Amino acid sequence: MRRADGKTVKTIKIDVAKCNGCRACEVICAAFHAKPQYSSTNPARSRIRVIRDQVADLYLPVYAGEYTAAECAGRDKYVIDGREYEECAFCRASCPSRDVFKEPDSDLPLKCDMCESDPTLAEPLCVKWCLADALVFEEREVEVDKAAAIDDVDLGLRALAHVHGWQKVKDALRRLGGAGNEG
Numbered sequence: 001m002r003r004a005d006g007k008t009v010k011t012i013k014i015d016v017a018k019c020n021g022c023r024a025c026e027v028i029c030a031a032f033h034a035k036p037q038y039s040s041t042n043p044a045r046s047r048i049r050v051i052r053d054q055v056a057d058l059y060l061p062v063y064a065g066e067y068t069a070a071e072c073a074g075r076d077k078y079v080i081d082g083r084e085y086e087e088c089a090f091c092r093a094s095c096p097s098r099d100v101f102k103e104p105d106s107d108l109p110l111k112c113d114m115c116e117s118d119p120t121l122a123e124p125l126c127v128k129w130c131l132a133d134a135l136v137f138e139e140r141e142v143e144v145d146k147a148a149a150i151d152d153v154d155l156g157l158r159a160l161a162h163v164h165g166w167q168k169v170k171d172a173l174r175r176l177g178g179a180g181n182e183g
Ligand code: SF4
Pocket: 018, 019, 020, 021, 022, 023, 024, 025, 026, 050, 059, 061, 129, 130, 131, 132, 133, 134, 135
């Protein structure tokens, strides 16, 4: 029988109306995840990207979610409060159809880790650096099926290995300080 345990889910609530497109969130995220830490501010390495349309005065911050090996079939335009958002604008996936959320050197997918560090930060750095308060950190407790969670990790690693090969995945895990010795 599968066991359910408690898990803290961390999310960032985005208030699009408050974002001014300053890109401070991109800079701090890229710097925090640079190797060595804070050695570079290349936004291409950021796990949060700001879609900008200065003519339309439109700025949309999106932070990276799960990797997906397949492009989705549906492409829609969104019009909200008279503003038109491009196809894929709200999507958080690293996917084959666009360049965002991919590490520039290796092409491996990037995913927001909520600035995981030891000791744990009081709040993620993009939230802290967003002086416009467009990003709000939220935590909540949920029940999670332990076996299902392990299955998800296994599935994710196999999907990555299918695209990039095990060696690349293991190298990336090693760089991130993970085990990376199995397979
Ligand atoms: S730091 Fe805040 S205001 Fe600046 S681009 Fe990012 S979300 Fe928008």
